Amino acid sequence: MSTATLDKVEANSQASPYIKVTFRLRRFNPEVSGEATWQDFEVEIDPKERVLDALHKIKWDLDGSLTFRRSCAHGICGSDAMRINGRNRLACKTLIKDLNPGKPITVEPIKGLTVLKDLVVDMEPFFQAYRDVMPFLITKGNEPTRERRQSAEDRERFDDTTKCILCAACTSSCPVFWNDGQYFGPAAIVNAHRFIFDSRDEAGEQRLEILNDKDGVWRCRTTFNCTDACPRGIEVTKAIQEVKRALITRRF
């Protein structure tokens, strides 16, 4: 029995873990052509590695002109949101074995934002919407001499929406945002939710008023694309619905 397992382990370690995977990347370089095109790269890679590792392999070994954003490479900074096999994900949190590597894996820039080069988009409209909901603590009166305390239940109320890393995977998966970039988008509403339901904050009314407008929460069609896209597992649509409910109960 013991020898059998030993043989098996040996056989496994001898076999190469690498497989050949085709990556179909959406390339756009305004200095070469005005059109975006698909380009295929074949890389030998361990299926337990991530899409970001494959992009690194392509950039470092095959084509140095490939352009994409990444900073921490561990799912915290939110730089490398991209459309992988038609779904918004973080390249650094997506394992190749989960993507059906027998077929070509498509990688595109996220939709609804201006493409600058290859997988890099202009995030300015996204951050503009984020700034417009005032994502910072606003209080009245004198500053306390000690920290602003909060009960565990009060903290729990908005715990889910504190996890946002501003990767724009949710906003750029929203069909309303794709065509009508004026909509605040799920990410801005999630970050407004984080302060609206914070017991220490006193500007919830102002934020609700901002989101009550014609490009605010009422444009949400509850398609749940944002909840599916969120790499942090935030229940985005639920947060949007909670803001809607707060708006209605505030009036009646």
Place this chain on the structure above:
Amino acid sequence: MSSETTPAAVNDVSLYDVDNPAPVIEAPRKRTKKTPKATRTNFEMYGWLFMRLSGIVLVVLVLGHLLIQLVLDGGVSKIGFAFVAGRWASPFWQAWDLIMLWLAMLHGANGLRTVINDYAERHNTRFWLKMLLYTATVFTVLLGTLVIFTFDPNIR
């Protein structure tokens, strides 16, 4: 690296270079610093609420209407001038049809308004599509109301 697509055709090469880059691929409509123009009204909220509430009422009204008109008591073959005249003699059915007309038209018009807002890209397109929608809605609602109130069973 296999089956590489070659975008740089012969006549394409001279078009763009480092000093003269192509325009970047823009999104249909972009948010700028000016875009969130605050209207400070609750119109969108009331519109959203109206859709939910009228939807609930319409389920009863429309399903009841279809059942009476198409299924019960001989089905669609019984409908004629006399059948309509008989029904509209009662204020109950007049009110039913009037409420159904107003709710269904406003519900549908508001739904189409949001569809136009979501999908029309240019400002002019969305303006004229909405004008067409509002005209059609007002015309249908007024005509229907007029008919329900001035219906004369002895018309000849």
